Amino acid sequence: MYRYDEFDATIVRERVEQFRGQVTRRLAGELTEDQFRPLRLKNGLYLQLHAYMLRIAVPYGVLNSKQMRKLAHIARRYDRGFGHFTTRQNIQFNWPQLGDVPDILQHLAEVEMHAIQTSGNCIRNVTADQFAGVAADEIEDPRIWAEIVRQWSTFHPEFSYLPRKFKIAVTGAPDDRAAVRVHDIGLRIVQNEAGETGFEVWVGGGLGRTPIIGVAIRKFLPKEHLLSYLEAILRTYNLLGRRDNIYKARIKILVQATGGEKFGQMVEEEWEKIKDGPLHLPQAEIDRIHRYFAPPAYEALPDVDPAFETAKLENPDFARWARVNLVKHKVPGYAIVNASLKPEGGAPGDASADQMDLLADLADKFSLGEVRVTHHQNIVFPNVRKRDLFALWQRLKSARLATSNLGFISDIIACPGLDYCNLANARSIPVAQRLSRHFSDPRKLDEIGDLRLNISGCINACGHHHVGHIGILGVDKQGQEFYQVTVGGSSKDDASLGKIVGAAFSEDDIVPAIDTIINTYLANRTDRSERFLDYVRRAGVDPFKEALYGPAPARRTAAE
Amino acid sequence: MALLQHGALQPNNWRFVGDDAAIPAEGPVTVSLKRWQAESEVLRGRNAPIGVRLKNDEPALALGEDVHRLSLIEVEFPKFTDGRAFSQARILRDKLGYEGELRAVGTILRDQYLFMTRCGIDSVELPEGKAIDGYLAALKEFSAWYQPASDGRPTVMELRHPANANARRGAAPIVTASVAAHSA
Numbered sequence A: 001m002y003r004y005d006e007f008d009a010t011i012v013r014e015r016v017e018q019f020r021g022q023v024t025r026r027l028a029g030e031l032t033e034d035q036f037r038p039l040r041l042k043n044g045l046y047l048q049l050h051a052y053m054l055r056i057a058v059p060y061g062v063l064n065s066k067q068m069r070k071l072a073h074i075a076r077r078y079d080r081g082f083g084h085f086t087t088r089q090n091i092q093f094n095w096p097q098l099g100d101v102p103d104i105l106q107h108l109a110e111v112e113m114h115a116i117q118t119s120g121n122c123i124r125n126v127t128a129d130q131f132a133g134v135a136a137d138e139i140e141d142p143r144i145w146a147e148i149v150r151q152w153s154t155f156h157p158e159f160s161y162l163p164r165k166f167k168i169a170v171t172g173a174p175d176d177r178a179a180v181r182v183h184d185i186g187l188r189i190v191q192n193e194a195g196e197t198g199f200e201v202w203v204g205g206g207l208g209r210t211p212i213i214g215v216a217i218r219k220f221l222p223k224e225h226l227l228s229y230l231e232a233i234l235r236t237y238n239l240l241g242r243r244d245n246i247y248k249a250r251i252k253i254l255v256q257a258t259g260g261e262k263f264g265q266m267v268e269e270e271w272e273k274i275k276d277g278p279l280h281l282p283q284a285e286i287d288r289i290h291r292y293f294a295p296p297a298y299e300a301l302p303d304v305d306p307a308f309e310t311a312k313l314e315n316p317d318f319a320r321w322a323r324v325n326l327v328k329h330k331v332p333g334y335a336i337v338n339a340s341l342k343p344e345g346g347a348p349g350d351a352s353a354d355q356m357d358l359l360a361d362l363a364d365k366f367s368l369g370e371v372r373v374t375h376h377q378n379i380v381f382p383n384v385r386k387r388d389l390f391a392l393w394q395r396l397k398s399a400r401l402a403t404s405n406l407g408f409i410s411d412i413i414a415c416p417g418l419d420y421c422n423l424a425n426a427r428s429i430p431v432a433q434r435l436s437r438h439f440s441d442p443r444k445l446d447e448i449g450d451l452r453l454n455i456s457g458c459i460n461a462c463g464h465h466h467v468g469h470i471g472i473l474g475v476d477k478q479g480q481e482f483y484q485v486t487v488g489g490s491s492k493d494d495a496s497l498g499k500i501v502g503a504a505f506s507e508d509d510i511v512p513a514i515d516t517i518i519n520t521y522l523a524n525r526t527d528r529s530e531r532f533l534d535y536v537r538r539a540g541v542d543p544f545k546e547a548l549y550g551p552a553p554a555r556r557t558a559a560e
Numbered sequence B: 001m002a003l004l005q006h007g008a009l010q011p012n013n014w015r016f017v018g019d020d021a022a023i024p025a026e027g028p029v030t031v032s033l034k035r036w037q038a039e040s041e042v043l044r045g046r047n048a049p050i051g052v053r054l055k056n057d058e059p060a061l062a063l064g065e066d067v068h069r070l071s072l073i074e075v076e077f078p079k080f081t082d083g084r085a086f087s088q089a090r091i092l093r094d095k096l097g098y099e100g101e102l103r104a105v106g107t108i109l110r111d112q113y114l115f116m117t118r119c120g121i122d123s124v125e126l127p128e129g130k131a132i133d134g135y136l137a138a139l140k141e142f143s144a145w146y147q148p149a150s151d152g153r154p155t156v157m158e159l160r161h162p163a164n165a166n167a168r169r170g171a172a173p174i175v176t177a178s179v180a181a182h183s184a
């Protein structure tokens, strides 16, 4: 993984001191809360319902064991023993004291971490495919480019006061695991006819109040021009993005209002003027960063490991986990392991300090010292020898980290919701917990198959409900928590937005409603090969409406 | 209002003249872009320095070659959170090659001052008597820069790869003597 050189280290160290000064000024009353707000937000510090929340950047989701141990330490010392992994591959702590934050940042700087630009109207932490560098289907490693973008976007003097937040995602594989089409900018590494690799550039996607799938404004961008192209997009947005209405300030609104094609032309025009200037990426820098991501020294192993095969035969639980939570590695004899942070009845994405320490130990022992955070709020061990899988599974199981539910209905994405967030309409975590209990039987999970269920506590959509196969959105009905349900969303290469099934459900009715939706699907699918998403795309929302609210004529009467 | 320039608080002898007001016979003034475009002949005929105050939503490029006839361009920061003028400043410096004084007016907190200088702004308007220690300290809060901007400071990438940097600097932004002095 990337390691800081003297320059990176200097910048992060200076940032800690700068923020320490800002906190001191705030505590001394030299800064009003209004003036402090944009400053603290640029450093991931929110004022929530009960306390401050600090969001720490995990650049493109990559963590080494030392960093994970440091997070465990912070959870113990400055929080209540927990951390919360987010859909943007970051980690949040919900209980730090303002006066402690500079010290926390100091701890982080010691392990080459920070909270820079994890919130505020600036370019946020860049996200990438969690299987970068190890996935069998990868064209090229996106981490190199994510790191280059991270550096360019850090303290960008021109783009630190944008109309609104700005999120960039990079993927290097045809199977889009970074949801690039629902980002402000999505970069897909593609190959052209000449066999060269470059970027397909998507702009103007996003969730939130107005969910929109982005548009591809460039089919192929030579890699050395990445930064000048990004700068052209950002400059266009900074000058023309709306600032009069916070709900219309994201780049997606500008792109829609201008038209994708026209917006693309404006960007190209700007880019032509700057592409050969100092933002042109020197090959030496690409090579330098590339070296940090060189493949580790893998052992030459047979792809079939007899011990692994035997263990599966002898232990059905293990076999099931291996079937569900492993992903194909590009190197024979190795596997990519997903450790689920969605145990039955758990809060999605939460990890205790002890679990973090264990994850760090297991990374050292079994995965060349590295883990990844996924935007599905799970943890990945990218490099595990097949022969070690059984031992790893046993250790994970002992810490409730071996739930076999990757990609199933209980692998829920949920935002913090009303338990923590002051923007929320409704709680997300308790709904996720109840659903994960309701859908805990492994046979039932297998029966339902591939299903993504996402929950957001309000229209800001931090839980990505629009792109869940089933989405749940917290709404407020006369002061009561209600839940609106959508079906048919996807964040993958076939990205689509879910459609609302009908009137929202109360807290008591939401789990039965989801159950009805699942049963409707199970009763009507052609066969197991028709996934939930396929079924929704074929049959539409009507069968669900009928099952949930009664036959159409009756519904009409009721509405009158 | 006073001016923070060259590391000290200075008196400000410029004044902005609204579109409806008469242009005074003497003294340096700034006018709106609209007025400049309509009356540039007359304005240039005056025997005093002339400048333009760009609104936040006006395209800096509209000034074109005119920038070389101006002694001052002002860009606005109406709210701390409105960052359009950062881009306007860079366009004036990098695209139009403006080398005169580039001034920030509006709400200017010390925490933005460094970024302003990086974007080529070399003076900022502050209330009379404002303590400037914080502003000066803010300029020293960082010592390394990832991005090329309009201040000519060498970037981290250039320091990492000196040979390549020299080749590219041909196309580099224009660094005005004033910005260079300011950021030294």
Ligand code: SF4
Residues within 6 Å of the ligand: A415, A416, A417, A418, A421, A422, A423, A424, A425, A456, A457, A458, A459, A460, A461, A462, A463
């Ligand atoms: S979706 Fe709403 S409730 Fe959930 S974290 Fe985001 S802002 Fe808070």
